[in-house]
Amino acid sequence: MSPFFKQPVSELIAVYLPRTLQLIFVALILTGLIGIFSGAFAAEYKDEWGGDYTVKVLYLISWCMPPFLAALLLQLFIAYDWGVLPPNLIADPPTLSAPKFITGFPTIDALIESNWPYFWSSLRHLVLPAFALALISFGIITRITRSSMLLSLQADYIRAAIMRGVEKRRVVYVHALKNSMIPIVTLLALVFSWMISGSVIIETIFSYQGLGWLLTTALYNYDYPTVIGCSIVIGIAVVLANFVADVLYAIIDPRIKLG
Numbered sequence: 046m047s048p049f050f051k052q053p054v055s056e057l058i059a060v061y062l063p064r065t066l067q068l069i070f071v072a073l074i075l076t077g078l079i080g081i082f083s084g085a086f087a088a089e090y091k092d093e094w095g096g097d098y099t100v101k102v103l104y105l106i107s108w109c110m111p112p113f114l115a116a117l118l119l120q121l122f123i124a125y126d127w128g129v130l131p132p133n134l135i136a137d138p139p140t141l142s143a144p145k146f147i148t149g150f151p152t153i154d155a156l157i158e159s160n161w162p163y164f165w166s167s168l169r170h171l172v173l174p175a176f177a178l179a180l181i182s183f184g185i186i187t188r189i190t191r192s193s194m195l196l197s198l199q200a201d202y203i204r205a206a207i208m209r210g211v212e213k214r215r216v217v218y219v220h221a222l223k224n225s226m227i228p229i230v231t232l233l234a235l236v237f238s239w240m241i242s243g244s245v246i247i248e249t250i251f252s253y254q255g256l257g258w259l260l261t262t263a264l265y266n267y268d269y270p271t272v273i274g275c276s277i278v279i280g281i282a283v284v285l286a287n288f289v290a291d292v293l294y295a296i297i298d299p300r301i302k303l304g
Contacts, residue, residue: 049266054274057259062278063149064135065248065255069240071171072178076236080183081222081229084190088198089217100187108184112243116177116250123173130173133252136166174251178243182236189232193225200224227294234290238283 047054083100090096107115124132135151136143141163144154152171155164197203198221206216241257248257256275263271 047263047268047271049263049268050271054271057271058256058274058278059149060146061254061256061259064151064253065241065244065257067150067152068171068174068244068248068253068255069178069237071175072182072240073233073237075175075179076182076186076240077229077233079179080186081190082218083183084187085194085218085222087187087191088194088221089213091195097191100191104184104187107180110181112177112181112246113250115180116174116247119173119177119180120250131166131170132173133170135170135253136163137170141166170253174244174247174253177247177251178240181243182239186229186232186236189228190225193228194221197221197225230290230293234286237286241279241282 046052047057050057083104087097087100092098120132123129131137142160144151144158144160144163147154147157152164152167155161155167194217198217200221203216203221206220207213211220244255245257245260247253248255249261252258256278260272260275262268263275
């Protein structure tokens, strides 16, 4: 029982965990897309300022940036200065009615209920925190994709495809990229773990009320049962992420057999 929220910790986690998973899944997709294609682009234009070096500068800047700084900069410029996206919260609760608790994922619940105002509002509120998480995570994916791609581009089957007259872009983004995905899958599982810890800062800055926000609130109010419950759930999530990575190895490369 949480002494601060006056509710069982399991009920609190059931409400707040899906919100964090929704945020992390979107951020993970953004991280994978940005990291994989920027890494492939850097490998295609190796040692060129218009490609490889530019990508290196961008991912090094984002990689060295603390999560709170990335979140504050996005919030300052995109939300407050430009007014393109909302600066905080999950949706606009003063003006919109929240959907019923069905799956726990606010956007999916709104979609099931055809609550379109809340659905579009939740999507808009999801963009900035998800992009902040992706911004601090895509660098390692870019770096490993580039290294793996450079090795694949030296393989005999790639040279054979080029000699057959296959278009260079198809060779890079289809043949070489597909065979460079195994180490990236491993990293995505690790990035998932980093995002869970990074979401504590991101959710606090954007007032995105997920598991990270719950953990921070519990810490501020000395709510130790909630802190312990959140920590256990985060630990289980990390173990499951690594298990999923092992399963995906066999799907991507059938030569790998699970023992």
